[in-house]
Amino acid sequence: MYGDISLGVGMEFASFDRDYVQKLAARDTEVERHFTSYFSDLLAIKLRTKLRSQQMADDVRQETFLRVIQTLRKEGGLQHPERLGAFVNSVCNNVLLETFRNLVKHGQAPEEHPEQADISIDLERDVVTRERKQAVERVLNELPAKDRDILRAILLEERDKDEICKELSVSSEYLRVLLHRAKARFRALMEKAVAHTFLPVFI
């Protein structure tokens, strides 16, 4: 993967097998830390598409972890350890459903407005660094003005993609390819930055 050095998002690969699950249930510190780190981001990314409130997203995330851990520590626990990820996702879905039901019960509209989601999540604050911004700026400067405008509309203004396509006379496929290439270029720049950081010095 990419390691914690430059991107800070690469997670050390771990096989979600019986050994991992047993250690997690047995409160192994390293495994616990890996587990929460690995799934925190994924839960945040998922919840951002469904909830407007950061507090609510945090609550759902915490409750998901609590229920997963409690299940693992029960007799029988998780029948298929290799499906740990799917189990975490499934528990999250249940907690979300209960959250929405509670909201409706108390006369509030469910907070599922993915097209209006605009929560300032911890993920955003924690991952913005000078080095990454420089890499992004370079990616953007390499693009034609029109593509920069498209990315601004998608990423900053978070406008509806169909609206963007209509206004700028581009297809959905064009948006996807643009985003894909921008990400790939960003990844390449960050990997290069890591390589330069660790060039050996020959005396």
Next chain:
Amino acid sequence: MDHQEALRMQASERYMLGGLSSSEQEEFEEHFFTCTECAEDLRLGAVFKANARAVFREQSRRPPATSPAVSPQQGLGWWTWLRPALAAPLAAAITLLCVVAYQNSVTIPRLENTLAEATAPQSVPSFALKIARGDEPIAVPKDAHSFLLNFYLPQDVVLPQYVGEIQAASGAKLQSFALPHVAGQPFAVLLRRSDFSSGAYVLKVYTAQRTEIATYRFDLKFE
């Protein structure tokens, strides 16, 4: 949805753009929770997006390029500076210089002294809280600006973080804060002396879902 299918349909980009149907979204979510490659790609996308937003915001805040300087007029004497059009900006500049001089000679040295005092190494009295029937007596020394309360939960710690709340004896909430868990360490709360007076208080610990986990009572006395 398997990995090849996710790649073929550019699921990661479509997820970021909100271009998946509800069922596709569900399938992709189930997939990326089990596929390290797609998970990594989504993380990369989230990082790229966060930093791109920061860059775009900064670019929006940058002032536009200034127009070329106006050529100086010829034949102007020193009295030119007293003309109204120039006198006002000149007065503002002089005022600003005075403010800067005052700050450099008075305000900043004072702030530096205050900061030095605040950041100098200092010992903080620490008190262990226990779940007991009565109030735990806590005597804070007179020269302590802060004091630390530490405690263990009465049950196994299963969450990376809890929520703590300090309440007055009446039950009124005074302070609320996050309690991150550090393996092998008790929970610790650093409190400022100036925020409290002598008397009985309660520290309650909750999960994020407001499930009460523990209650600690203590009786503060400031020497």
